[in-house]
Amino acid sequence: MSTTTTPSHRAGTPPDETAPPAAGPLGRLGLWVTSHGKLVAIVWALLIVGLGVFAPSVEKNLSGAGWQADSSESVAARELAQDSFGGNASSAIQVVVHSDDGPVTEGEGEAVLAEVTAILEDEPRIADVLAPQPGATLSEDGSTAIVLAGAGADTNEMVRVATDIKEELQELSTDSVQVNPTGSSLLWSDFNEANLEAMLQSELMSWPVTMAILVLAFGALVAAGLPLILTLSGLVASAGSLVLINELVPVSIWAMNFAMMFALALGIDYALFLVVRYRAARAARPHDKPWAIAQMMDTAGKAVLLSGLTVLVSLSAVMIVPSPSFRSMAGGIMLSVVFILAATLTLLPLVLHKLDDKINKGALPWAKSGEHRSPRFEAWGERLWKRPLVWGLASLVVLLALAAPVLGLKTAMPSIKVLPEESSARVGYDLVQESFGEGAPGTLQVVADKADAEATTEALNADSGIAGAMPPMPASDDSDLVLIQAVPTVDPSDPELGETVDRLRADLPESALVGGAAVENLDLKAQLDESTPLVIGIVMVLGFLLLLFALQAPLISLLGTLASLLSTAAAFGVARLIFQEGYGSDLLGFEPQGFLDAWAPVFFFAMIFAIAMDYTVFLLASAKEHYERTGDPKDAMVGSLAHSGRVIFAAGAVMVAVFFTFALSGPIPPKEMGVVLGIAVLLDAFLVRLVLLPVMLRLTGRAAWYTPAWLRKVLPNITFAHD
Numbered sequence: 001m002s003t004t005t006t007p008s009h010r011a012g013t014p015p016d017e018t019a020p021p022a023a024g025p026l027g028r029l030g031l032w033v034t035s036h037g038k039l040v041a042i043v044w045a046l047l048i049v050g051l052g053v054f055a056p057s058v059e060k061n062l063s064g065a066g067w068q069a070d071s072s073e074s075v076a077a078r079e080l081a082q083d084s085f086g087g088n089a090s091s092a093i094q095v096v097v098h099s100d101d102g103p104v105t106e107g108e109g110e111a112v113l114a115e116v117t118a119i120l121e122d123e124p125r126i127a128d129v130l131a132p133q134p135g136a137t138l139s140e141d142g143s144t145a146i147v148l149a150g151a152g153a154d155t156n157e158m159v160r161v162a163t164d165i166k167e168e169l170q171e172l173s174t175d176s177v178q179v180n181p182t183g184s185s186l187l188w189s190d191f192n193e194a195n196l197e198a199m200l201q202s203e204l205m206s207w208p209v210t211m212a213i214l215v216l217a218f219g220a221l222v223a224a225g226l227p228l229i230l231t232l233s234g235l236v237a238s239a240g241s242l243v244l245i246n247e248l249v250p251v252s253i254w255a256m257n258f259a260m261m262f263a264l265a266l267g268i269d270y271a272l273f274l275v276v277r278y279r280a281a282r283a284a285r286p287h288d289k290p291w292a293i294a295q296m297m298d299t300a301g302k303a304v305l306l307s308g309l310t311v312l313v314s315l316s317a318v319m320i321v322p323s324p325s326f327r328s329m330a331g332g333i334m335l336s337v338v339f340i341l342a343a344t345l346t347l348l349p350l351v352l353h354k355l356d357d358k359i360n361k362g363a364l365p366w367a368k369s370g371e372h373r374s375p376r377f378e379a380w381g382e383r384l385w386k387r388p389l390v391w392g393l394a395s396l397v398v399l400l401a402l403a404a405p406v407l408g409l410k411t412a413m414p415s416i417k418v419l420p421e422e423s424s425a426r427v428g429y430d431l432v433q434e435s436f437g438e439g440a441p442g443t444l445q446v447v448a449d450k451a452d453a454e455a456t457t458e459a460l461n462a463d464s465g466i467a468g469a470m471p472p473m474p475a476s477d478d479s480d481l482v483l484i485q486a487v488p489t490v491d492p493s494d495p496e497l498g499e500t501v502d503r504l505r506a507d508l509p510e511s512a513l514v515g516g517a518a519v520e521n522l523d524l525k526a527q528l529d530e531s532t533p534l535v536i537g538i539v540m541v542l543g544f545l546l547l548l549f550a551l552q553a554p555l556i557s558l559l560g561t562l563a564s565l566l567s568t569a570a571a572f573g574v575a576r577l578i579f580q581e582g583y584g585s586d587l588l589g590f591e592p593q594g595f596l597d598a599w600a601p602v603f604f605f606a607m608i609f610a611i612a613m614d615y616t617v618f619l620l621a622s623a624k625e626h627y628e629r630t631g632d633p634k635d636a637m638v639g640s641l642a643h644s645g646r647v648i649f650a651a652g653a654v655m656v657a658v659f660f661t662f663a664l665s666g667p668i669p670p671k672e673m674g675v676v677l678g679i680a681v682l683l684d685a686f687l688v689r690l691v692l693l694p695v696m697l698r699l700t701g702r703a704a705w706y707t708p709a710w711l712r713k714v715l716p717n718i719t720f721a722h723d
Contacts, residue, residue, distance in 0.1 A: 024719075026301045026345070027294035033346050034293055034353040044347050048233055051240025058239045059196055061246050062253040066156065066324035067188075067413075067599075068520050069527035073505070077515025080447045084475040085483045087127030087150025090445065090517040091158040094183040095120070095147040095169055096428040097132075098435075101176040103142035105132070112177045113145060119168055120149040125161045127152035128476070136470050136485075144435035155185070156250045162189035166424055182428025182441075184517040187416070190423040192253055194667050199257055202670075206661040210268065213653050223275055223359045226351065231267030234343045235260060238336035245335075252325045255332025261673070262607065263336035265658045265681075266311065266614070269651040270304045270344040273618060276647050278352050279359065289356060293349055299720055301345055303621035306550045307614045308341040313546055314610035317538040318603060321531045323524060326603065333607075377645030381638035384694050392695035395687045396566075402683070403569035409576045411528075411598040413521035415493035416441070417591045418668045433491070437467050442492030442518035444501070446484045450474070452509035453482045459507050460486045465500030492518035493593070498525075525598040532602040539609050540565075550617065551624055552715055556704040559696045560620055564612035567688050568605060571680035575600070579672055588675070590668050600672055608680040611655065615689040618644050618651075623697060625720035627705050636705070637697040645690060652685025 023031065033040050068075050074090075081089035095116050099109040113132070120129045127150030132138040137146035151158050162185040172179045207228070214224035238259055242251050277300035281292035315337075318330035352359065384391050419426040429441045444466075448456045453472040460469035467489045472482035490496045501522055504514050540561055547557035575596055577583045582592035623640035627633070656678050663674030697704055707715075 023294040024298045024302070026305065027298040029345065030293040030297035030301065030349040031290055033349050034290070037350050037354065040346055040350050044233070044343070047237050051238075051244075052236040053240065054243040055236050055239035058243050058256050059192075059253065061243050062251050062256055066250060066252050066328065067524060068155075068323060068325075069523045070322040070324070072520070072523035072527065073513050074515040074519040074523045077445055077447045077513040078520065080479075080481065080513065081445055081483055081515065082127075082151050084447075084477050084479045084481050085150075085473060086130070086476045087152050088130070088148060088445075088473070088483065089151045090515060090520055091151040091155045091185050092183060093120075093126070093149040093151075093158070093162055093165075093181055093185055094428065094432070095149065095179065095181045096144065096431045097147065098144045098178045098180075098431050099176060100143075100178075104145045104177070105138070105142060108174055109145075109177050112172050112174065112179060113147065115172050116147050116169060116179060119165060119172075120147065123149070123161060123165060125153045125157055126150060139435035141435075144431055146432065151185075154250075158185040159188045159192070162186045163192070166190075170424060178427075178431075180424045180428035180431065182425045182432065186425040186428070187419065190419050190425045191667060194420055194423065195253075195257060195670060198667065198670055199260065199662070202662040202664070202674075203260070205664070206264070206658045209657045209661065210264075210654050213650065213657060214268070214272070216650075220360045222355065222361045223279070226275055226348070226355075226359065227268040227271030230271045230343050230348055230351075231264055231340065233347065234267055234336060234339040235263055237343075238263065238332070238339045241335055241339075242332055245331075250324060250328070251332065252328040254325060255328045257670070258329055258607075258673070259332040259336035261658065261662055261677075262333050263340050265655040266308075266337060266611075267340040267344070268654050268658075269614065270308070270340065271348060272651050272654070273300045273304055273647055274344060274348055275352065275359070276300070282356070289353065293353055296352075297345070297349060299621075299625060301349075302718075302720060303617055304344055305341065306546070306621065307617040308337055308344075310543060310546050310613040310617060311337050311610040313542045314539045314606050314613065317535045317542065318606050320535060320538070321602060322527065326599070329603065330606070373642045374646040375642075377649075378638060378642035380645065380690070381641035381694065384641075384691065385634060385638060385698055388695040388698040391691055392699070395691040395695075399566040399570045399683065399687060399692075403566065403573045405573040405576045406569050408580075409572060409601075410580055410595040411525070411601060412493060412495070412593070412595040413525050413598050414669060415491075415593050417493075417593050420667075437487055437489075439467060439488030439490050439492070439497070442488055442497060442516065444486045444488060444504075444514060444516045444519060446486060446504075446508070447513045447515065448482055448484065448509060449511035450480045450482050452511050453484070455509050456482075456484055456512050459509075460484060460504070463500065463504060463507070465489055465496060465503065488518075492521075498522050528598050528602055532605075535602050536605055539606055543609060543613050547613070547616065547620070549715060550718060551620055551705075552707050552712070552718060553624070553705045554708070554711065555700055555706065556620060556697065559700070559704075560613075560616040560693060563688050563693055563696070564609055564616065564684070566692070567612055567680050567684035568608045570683050571608060571676050572596075572601070572604075574679050575672065575676045578675060579668070588663060588671060590671055593668065597669055597672060600676065604673065604676050604680075607677060608684075611677070611681055612684045612688070615648055615652070615685055616693065618648055619689050619693060621720050624705070628719055633697065633701045633704070637694050640697075641690070641694055648685055648689055652681055652689075655681040655685070 078089045120126050130148040132145035166181050169179050169181050278296040281295040285291050315330045315334050416429050432440045460466050467487045469486040472484050475481045544561040551557050579596050585592050622644040623636040626639035627636035659674045659678035663671050
């Protein structure tokens with residue numbers, strides 16, 4: 001890489017073949033790493049071992065809570081309910097006790113209720129324990145009762161409480177009495193448990209498939225194993241880091257789940273790109289190992305660095321969503337990408353230098369370790385060059401047809417259907433609904449000034465969306481507040497609940513704050529709807545600027561950015577057909593919710609765009625390298641496919657395999673991520689980057705690489721052609 005003060009050739013001008021450039025900064029980094037191998041190895045060993053000690057406890061330490069819109073009315077209501085009403089907040093644990101043999105408050109049921117109460121009172125993180133109340137938490141027929149365990153800790157800790165005590169509570173069940181803890185904290189506890197099992201299953205499925213693809217791509221067992229070892233090192237370090245960060249700032253378990261999936265796919269991509277380039281360089285100059293390291297780092301290493309920066313920039317935009325879960329998820333993925341990048345640019349060159357020709361051990365009979373230019377992809381490039389409109393229009397039609405359904409996409413926060421039917425939270429939820437009414441699992445919590453208690457109660461009872469409101473509960477501290485619980489007429493996931501909440505917020509006295517777990521979901525959805533356009537805009541602008549910085553060519557940078565929108569829109573179009581309409585739900589093993597989860601558009605867009613730009617950088621960096629060498633647009637287009645097409649194809653296949661394995665198991669959210677990201681990569685790698693973007697290079701010709709004189713003065717001189 002040349003970022004520099006010395007004059008160098010600019011895009012659009014044929015290169016000076018008489019003065020080969022010296023190693024750039026990344027090439028010098030590669031040479032430094034190999035000459036200080038012992039130091040680099042010790043640093044990485046300390047990092048992996050030191051942070052790896054904490055990695056096994058990542059699932060225990062991280063939490064599934066944090067799905068809220070900070071500073072929203074519902075969060076304010078929850079905090080007041082927790083502080084002033086004995087923890088009777090949305091994060092409280094509800095233990096549902098149901099008897100099949102007479103009233104639950106008599107006989108065996110009475111004994112079970114006493115044991116439930118004792119367990120809850122012995123837990124120091126639980127605040128007040130409220131016994132079942134007739135007309136409120138004891139059903140009319142007396143068969144079902146709810147023991148309320150107040151939240152004595154924050155939402156993250158209450159999820160851990162739920163995990164710690166749910167098994168002990170369920171073991172109290174007898175032949176005639178069922179015990180099922182439920183509520184928001186249990187929902188996240190059960191989801192985390194189901195999700196962990198699914199993630200481990202998916203990992204077990206994805207590694208053999210990934211290894212098989214890499215063996216075919218590299219043609220050698222040792223070379224194929226390097227990306228997996230490298231990625232594992234980065235993941236172990238990032239997992240340990242998340243545990244340590246969680247001691248300072250709460251981190252969602254989703255941060256690790258998403259980081260694991262994303263970093264696995266990305267790390268293999270990066271290692272694949274570097275290893276292929278190193279093998280080609282060693283074949284070109286068998287007796288010049290330092291040159292091969294510098295060549296690899298200055299070309300493929302530079303593309304990997306720019307790709308990694310694009311990923312980090314794309315995900316950083318998610319940080320503007322004021323929700324702890326979103327920020328920790330984006331932060332977790334970004335942290336894993338930083339470790340993967342660091343390992344790719346320091347540890348991998350050292351390993352390659354040490355192994356050298358041994359990376360070709362276990363070679364398959366047809367493998368050609370030094371083959372960098374693929375005759376098949378070169379022939380494909382020639383085909384596209386001859387008939388660009390036919391191929392370009394065909395790929396465009398496919399992408400637009402798949403993207404069309406996105407216009408009818410509906411989003412909402414996850415419903416109880418994300419949990420397995422046998423989970424405690426879902427069984428308890430169903431019992432509450434059967435015994436106390438359709439809207440009982442989504443009971444609203446309204447905190448108001450004592451002076452407004454009567455007016456608030458009257459307004460709640462008068463609203464058509466409220467089945468009934470309980471008498472005001474006075475605060476347990478000295479605050480002049482009351483808590484009124486109101487049961488809606490509809491299920492918490494029904495869109496009508498949102499309309500009811502909007503009406504209440506307009507009609508209730510000014511002091512009244514409307515909260516509850518279902519309302520927190522509604523407030524988060526409203527925040528996501530507001531933030532999504534801004535996040536998309538920021539991601540696209542930053543992505544374009546980074547491409548412009550790397551390629552120095554406004555036109556192809558703009559076209560590359562816009563092309564990424566096509567695969568993203570197509571992926572969401574397919575997601576609507578699967579998750580909203582239910583096509584293929586039996587095959588994938590899930591119960592459709594009738595919508596896509598509300599967090600998917602903003603979060604998945606950033607992830608998909610990051611991956612799409614990843615492939616854009618790989619292809620266009622190779623094209624720019626060829627154009628810098630020859631000044632020939634055809635060589636730039638055909639040469640980029642010949643040299644990077646096979647890597648993009650193999651990397652795309654690995655990513656699709658990784659993502660689709662996550663789509664085959666577990667709850668709906670990981671399935672959504674696996675399907676949406678898998679389809680996005682499938683379309684982006686094989687239609688956009690290997691067809692549409694090369695066609696754009698063909699049709700724009702030299703204009704693709706034109707840089708206005710004023711822009712040359714602003715941008716640093718970055719080149720990809722190194723001898």
